[in-house]
Amino acid sequence: MNETLDQQAPSSAVVTTEPRALTSHVTLERLIMLVNPTSGSVGPRAAGEAQEILAEYACQSSVVELTGADFDAQILAALDARPDALFVLAGDGTAGRIASRAGPDGPLVAPLPGGTMNMLPKALYGTGDWKAALKLALEEGAPQPVAGGEVSDGHVRQAFYCAAIMGSPALWAPAREAIRDGKPGLAWAYGRRAVRRAFTGRLRFSLDGGPERKAEALILISPLISRAMEEDIGLEAAAVTTSNAAQALRMAAHAMTGDWRQDPSVTTGATQTVTVRARSRIPAVIDGEPTLLRHEARVKFIKKAFMALAPTPATSEKAV
Template identity: 65%
Template sequence: MTQTLDETGAAEAALLAVTEDAERPTLTPHVALKRIIMLVNPLSGSVGPRAAGEAEAILADYDVDASVVALEGGQFDTQIQDALSARPDALLILAGDGTAGTIASRAGPDGPLIAPLPGGTMNMLPKALYGTADWKAALRRALEEGAPQAVSGGKVDDQEFYCAAILGAPALWAPAREAVRTGKLKKAWNHARVAMRRAFSGRIRYTLDGSAVRRAEAMVFISPMISRAVDDDAGLEAAAMNTAGATEAFRLAAHALFNDWRHDPAVTTKATRRAMVRARSRIPVVIDGEPSLLGHEARITFVPEAFRALAPLPPAAGDSV
């Protein structure tokens, strides 16, 4: 039987469609992804103005209804709320740690799956979930290997965190540590000098789960997702850091920059579900990589299920501490 030109063309088109489908990367088998929204902040950290277009090109490889929204100054809240109200199967976020954390907090455990991709400076949460600082690689891992993951965390007053919160003057070591990790040694030294100048600005008082009041140079609260020392349901890992002078401060700083700080004799750790921290002056804090100042006291609480992430099983924990 002889095929007509129309029949031949139709057969070739069908074969091409089958071939294209076969070459497409496969979406994760762990959850149905039919519709996703990706929020991109082009002004954040390592994102850049071309990221939205690059994201669209990657998403086009997958059999999923996807839309990319570039966040605009002055429109953040409206755009974020519109994305949450649309109830997609997953909400992908390419932005800084602060923006990703805010969106995850607003989504909560009943909202869409959240994929916080590395688009900031420290990228603590994305590295813990995907094990990479490359947002394109993290995006593909989320789409191809992602599964619903309950992410626990904590709160400093009303601000949630999912990796770690450092309270006290040594919180100022966090920028120095990140600069060392990225090879910016001069910048690290400058941050370290600032931290040392403020290292003895005042100790803090703290209580853990209603225990007696104690003093420390700083308190670190680490989520179970990235802590090597506590189980998922045990609470936050609370680490008290104590130094008796400049020599011990330098040693502790060296451990914080280069080694496992738990091995330092000036550090003690304990699992806790609630804590109170007080100081005579305002308390420096770094919450998931974002530095700020608190008031004279702060309440820290454990949040067993803060939001649900779209992440590989188990989470990559690239930044476990």
């Protein structure tokens, strides 16, 4: 009887769990994760959930919840700490600004999907689930140079790593995302607004100092997501030359189904510098963030804008 009891494990025994394996492509000893709880799909529980996931790995990690009053100071402190990788769970605009500040010589940046469009995270990780993207970066990530562009209108300077749309068709971007999210009613409302505001003025643009041309809109796409660009040699420039509402609707339909390059109103080519001007301010969507540029803007290609922590080869297919 006693012998049988002695062979049993004590009821107070502690079961230990081995840490999950980190990627073998790069050393990850010190990690910082910035979380914006008010952004898009993040929510108030995200910081705690991130801490639980990071605790499963054999690394030193800290999670910083971004607050309005200290937003910029918190980001600067995280960059100055020089972690092996900086994870960002926030909207597209915040992730892009942090990546721009990190630059090619800063820490590796892992922009997780926490916004609404999530263009950059989806291009790098192929998912809109931030927890899945976080685990993918931790377990399969490697240093990946990310090319991009920079838009400047003499007042503001904004980087992009996926796409910049300038001109009235920029107004179609919300409609396309609504279609992807399965919200046809919202897509129709956005589409009607785009039609009403279209044809208010054409752009004039020049590629690489060449002759000036006219277009309804200009779309500049990074090599990261362009199906037409196989190497980081420049931005794909797509000029849209619709001249009436029927053509705009056809173009919008093509944009929503992904075969927009087949539309006869579109011409494409590679470029490293672009000048765009119009008689009035230029509506634009830069990496999913709508903005209003001044009447003249310049764009330049940046071959190595920042270093991302992402799987190689890219997890996702090129999407645009």
